[in-house]
Amino acid sequence: MKRPHILLNAGMTLDGKIASITRNTEISCKEDLERVHEIRKKMDAIMVGIGTILDDDPRLTVHKIPGKKEDNPLRVVVDSRGRTPLDARVLNDDARTIIAVSRAASLEKIEKIKEMAEVVVCGENKVDLGCLMDELYKKGVKTLLLEGGATLNWGMFKEDLVDEVHVAISPTVVGGKDALSLVEGDGFEKIKEGVALKLKKHYTLGSDLILEYEVKR
Numbered sequence: 001m002k003r004p005h006i007l008l009n010a011g012m013t014l015d016g017k018i019a020s021i022t023r024n025t026e027i028s029c030k031e032d033l034e035r036v037h038e039i040r041k042k043m044d045a046i047m048v049g050i051g052t053i054l055d056d057d058p059r060l061t062v063h064k065i066p067g068k069k070e071d072n073p074l075r076v077v078v079d080s081r082g083r084t085p086l087d088a089r090v091l092n093d094d095a096r097t098i099i100a101v102s103r104a105a106s107l108e109k110i111e112k113i114k115e116m117a118e119v120v121v122c123g124e125n126k127v128d129l130g131c132l133m134d135e136l137y138k139k140g141v142k143t144l145l146l147e148g149g150a151t152l153n154w155g156m157f158k159e160d161l162v163d164e165v166h167v168a169i170s171p172t173v174v175g176g177k178d179a180l181s182l183v184e185g186d187g188f189e190k191i192k193e194g195v196a197l198k199l200k201k202h203y204t205l206g207s208d209l210i211l212e213y214e215v216k217r
């Protein structure tokens, strides 16, 4: 199976949170947001989970640096049951969008989404991420930026689909057991079962520390 090269990027606090207990995500400095938009510009696609769409209503476009509409990557939302609101900004006409659903999504909702975006069906109750990556590759997606959130990050690591991890660590501590860490989900039982990473580059940018890792295989 051929699949895109996948880069997970996130902004997090020193204590590893990507959102606070109230799901506030104003974490990264201006310079880091610009770095992320430079990455968006270079990638074929950008992908998030439905949790991120419902919490943040992101546009997932290149808008923090100068650019044109053609710079916007394909937007992909992982949404098993087709819960993407029809007025979500990710469905605007700034860029092409794919809503990836499972067979648990209602045909009625799929038809409505299809008026505004493409729909890819993969998996029974949850989106089968391996199948989705295969479908995206067939559609010409060779590079994909995974922008979270925490649950989708886990799903992608669990399926061994992540190739690189870039994090911007903001000099802040927010705590909260109900705040979201970079990766949630079930987790591995033992540390040695975890995803092994190799640090390739590190530098400061504005107030943040950027760490760039590749996944060791």
Ligand SMILES: NC(=O)c1ccc[n+]([C@@H]2O[C@H](COP(=O)([O-])OP(=O)(O)OC[C@H]3O[C@@H](n4cnc5c(N)ncnc54)[C@H](OP(=O)(O)O)[C@@H]3O)[C@@H](O)[C@H]2O)c1
Residues within 6 Å of the ligand: 009, 010, 011, 012, 017, 018, 019, 023, 024, 025, 027, 048, 049, 050, 051, 052, 053, 055, 056, 078, 079, 080, 081, 083, 126, 127, 128, 129, 147, 148, 149, 150, 151, 152, 153, 154, 155, 156, 180, 184
């Ligand atoms: N700081 C940052 O860089 C950053 C970046 C992105 C997001 N965030 C924050 O992260 C939060 C959202 O994270 P989240 O964990 O709640 O949601 P999420 O990861 O965005 O979305 C998770 C949802 O995706 C769906 N999904 C479908 N198939 C899946 C699969 N195979 N594996 C995993 N998920 C699958 C599931 O819902 P269904 O079963 O309904 O499909 C699941 O609940 C937001 O508050 C957002 O602001 C922060």
